[in-house]
Amino acid sequence: MKTKTNVFLDFDNTQFDGHLHNTMMKYFYKSDDIFHKLQNVEPELTKEQLMKELKGEVPLTATSKYAVQLALMSAKNDAEEANKKLKAEGKTEKPVHTFDFFDGKRLHELVKERKDQGVDFAILTASMFPGAINAINQIKGLIHLNDIPMIVVPIASNGTAKENKLKMAKDKYKEIQKYERAQRTSNEGLIDVQNIFVDDSKENIEVFTKSKNPNNTGILATEGLGKELLKQLNNEIDNVLKQQAEKSKQHSKESASSIEEGIYANASEFRKESVSKEEDIYANASELRSGKNDLSQFTKTQNKPEVPPRLSPTASPKLHPRAAKVEASTTPTLPLKSSKLR
Numbered sequence: 001m002k003t004k005t006n007v008f009l010d011f012d013n014t015q016f017d018g019h020l021h022n023t024m025m026k027y028f029y030k031s032d033d034i035f036h037k038l039q040n041v042e043p044e045l046t047k048e049q050l051m052k053e054l055k056g057e058v059p060l061t062a063t064s065k066y067a068v069q070l071a072l073m074s075a076k077n078d079a080e081e082a083n084k085k086l087k088a089e090g091k092t093e094k095p096v097h098t099f100d101f102f103d104g105k106r107l108h109e110l111v112k113e114r115k116d117q118g119v120d121f122a123i124l125t126a127s128m129f130p131g132a133i134n135a136i137n138q139i140k141g142l143i144h145l146n147d148i149p150m151i152v153v154p155i156a157s158n159g160t161a162k163e164n165k166l167k168m169a170k171d172k173y174k175e176i177q178k179y180e181r182a183q184r185t186s187n188e189g190l191i192d193v194q195n196i197f198v199d200d201s202k203e204n205i206e207v208f209t210k211s212k213n214p215n216n217t218g219i220l221a222t223e224g225l226g227k228e229l230l231k232q233l234n235n236e237i238d239n240v241l242k243q244q245a246e247k248s249k250q251h252s253k254e255s256a257s258s259i260e261e262g263i264y265a266n267a268s269e270f271r272k273e274s275v276s277k278e279e280d281i282y283a284n285a286s287e288l289r290s291g292k293n294d295l296s297q298f299t300k301t302q303n304k305p306e307v308p309p310r311l312s313p314t315a316s317p318k319l320h321p322r323a324a325k326v327e328a329s330t331t332p333t334l335p336l337k338s339s340k341l342r
Helices: 020-029 033-038 047-054 062-088 104-116 130-140 161-186 202-209 227-302
Strands: 002-009 120-125 150-152 190-199 216-220
Touching: 002 161, 002 227, 020 033, 020 047, 020 062, 020 130, 033 047, 033 062, 047 062, 047 130, 062 130, 104 120, 104 227, 120 130, 120 161, 130 150, 161 190, 161 202, 190 202, 190 227, 202 216, 216 227
Parallel strands: 002 120, 002 190, 120 150, 190 216
Antiparallel strands: none
């Protein structure tokens, strides 16, 4: 029987140590410095074309990949410079992100191995730059990560910070539900779907796990998908696959038992029908025999020759008077005796 295991991975600060979306916004929307540098490489590249590539609307070119690298390098250098100033001023320094994967190689190997076992992966991100994510995967040679479908959830911005976070969490969960429904619709005979969601946001994981769906497992990655958390994820996938194997085995037994019961039930019904038909046959035969006996009696009486009714003595018919006996008036003459010869 068919089962499905889905792993949904956030990108920013979960797979990737940094906020790629914010970086793209800062260096391509709020500033044109990097775009101007690109003009030395590809003078005919327009900003509109670059944005289309970074948003995933058109295929990536070598220039757009280079643009992503320049933006990440600039973000890291600027963060380091800012910390130097803070340190000089005696202030607390801010964490400096690597703007790289926490452990891209191990994640790449895990995805390859588990996809071969039938596990589905999807990137669930609020970033409006899926093309930039694909650019990083290609630059790093993480081809299996680049094959993962990407689900973009628009960033909520109409409420307070708390309200926006909650709405984002609910929207992400809705996408997971939609993904599962699509699987159940397209996979006939699917008996079980298990979802694992990895995200650095506490709100996102809480909404996901509070759904009280026993098929949902949330993993909070506040420190990102490093070595230890990847090990935890791998173990969780193992547990889910084992559970599904047991469910599939049990379902097969129940199905076989149900089929067997159906066969016995049909056989019983068939026997009942056969007995009923047999009883009908005997009943009809009995009626037929009974009918024959009645017919026999009928023929005995109906086909018997009619016998004149017997009459009483007083009713006997008078016979004509017999003629009176006539006596001879003369004696018959006897022949003469011949004389005896001597």
